[in-house]
Amino acid sequence: xNRIDSAADLDRLDFVKGNxxxxxxxxxxRSGAVLxxxxxxxxxxxRTIATGEMHYRSRTRGLWRKGETSGHVQRVIALFDxxxxxxxxxxxxxxxxACHTGVVTCFGSDAAGAINVDALDRLDATIRARQSAxxxxxxxxxxxxxxxxxxxxxxxEETAELVVACADEDRERAANEAADVxxxxxxxxxxxxxxIADVRATLAARSDVTGIGNAAVSVPSSxx
Numbered sequence: 001x002n003r004i005d006s007a008a009d010l011d012r013l014d015f016v017k018g019n020x021x022x023x024x025x026x027x028x029x030r031s032g033a034v035l036x037x038x039x040x041x042x043x044x045x046x047r048t049i050a051t052g053e054m055h056y057r058s059r060t061r062g063l064w065r066k067g068e069t070s071g072h073v074q075r076v077i078a079l080f081d082x083x084x085x086x087x088x089x090x091x092x093x094x095x096x097x098a099c100h101t102g103v104v105t106c107f108g109s110d111a112a113g114a115i116n117v118d119a120l121d122r123l124d125a126t127i128r129a130r131q132s133a134x135x136x137x138x139x140x141x142x143x144x145x146x147x148x149x150x151x152x153x154x155x156x157e158e159t160a161e162l163v164v165a166c167a168d169e170d171r172e173r174a175a176n177e178a179a180d181v182x183x184x185x186x187x188x189x190x191x192x193x194x195x196i197a198d199v200r201a202t203l204a205a206r207s208d209v210t211g212i213g214n215a216a217v218s219v220p221s222s223x224x
Contacts, residue, residue, distance in 0.1 A: 004079035004088065007046050014085040015042055021057055023087040028094050028105075029077045030200075031118050035098035036106040040088065045079075052076050054092060072096035095197045102129035124186050124196040131190055144187045151191060155184040 002012065013022050021039040028035055038056040040048070044063055047055040054066045054074035067073030074092040081088055099106040104125050130141040144151040162177035189195060 002081055004045075004049070004081055007049055009081075010042055010045055010049075012081055012085050013042075013045075013088070017084075017086045022081075022085075024054075024056065024090055025087065026054065026074065026090045026092055026098070028098075029091050030093075031121065033105050034107065035074075035092070035094055035104070045088070048076060048079070048090075054090060066098075067095065070096065070100070072098065074098070093197070093201075096128060096195060097125040102132065120182065120186070120196045123183065124190075127186055127190050128195065141187060144184070145191055148191070151184065151188050155181070155188050158184050 002009070004010065004012075015022060018039070021041040021044075024038050024040045026035045026038070027033065039058065040055065041057045044055040044057040047063070047065070051065075052075060054076060055063060056066065057063055065073070073095050074090070075095070077091040077093060079088055079090055097104050102125060104121055127141055127145075130139055131145055144154065158177060158180040162174065162181050165174040165177045186196060189198070
């Protein structure tokens, strides 16, 4: 495979074979999960290169940017063409679930689990799905999302329980309490329009070669 870094590299692709487009296999940079398979013509790939976000072409929607309506954008990490020039592998940082059904990938939750998609991504996608579910669908997550005081109270309680478990050096209880904290944290973040991808992006921005340089965390990355 050859990396596609500029519009000039698109000359290697055989758009004629695919009646003006090539197949795009989109893969998550973290888990390796195949998120979706779509098509793109030269214009869509030029827009992808220019903006750094995935664009596709379909017969029904025409030129479209992934996440334009859902907010689940795909930030381009790398593009590669295959040996025949009629397919492109897109490595992306996916924001939220890739599938319009709320599942991590368009191939379903079973496929995601089979390739070990990060558990936090799956949990975050489930919380997002609960948020957008019919208002009559009762669940603990929906209850937390609808009650600001309750979700913040529970987050505080679970954090305190984690502190106690760590103080007691109870490893099993600490792991369980940490899982509870992560769940309630993700619910609280979802209520303000954020998810695990936003947390990862913040951590990635801090973890550069010059160290983690902000007021909240001042320890250089070389010392972590």
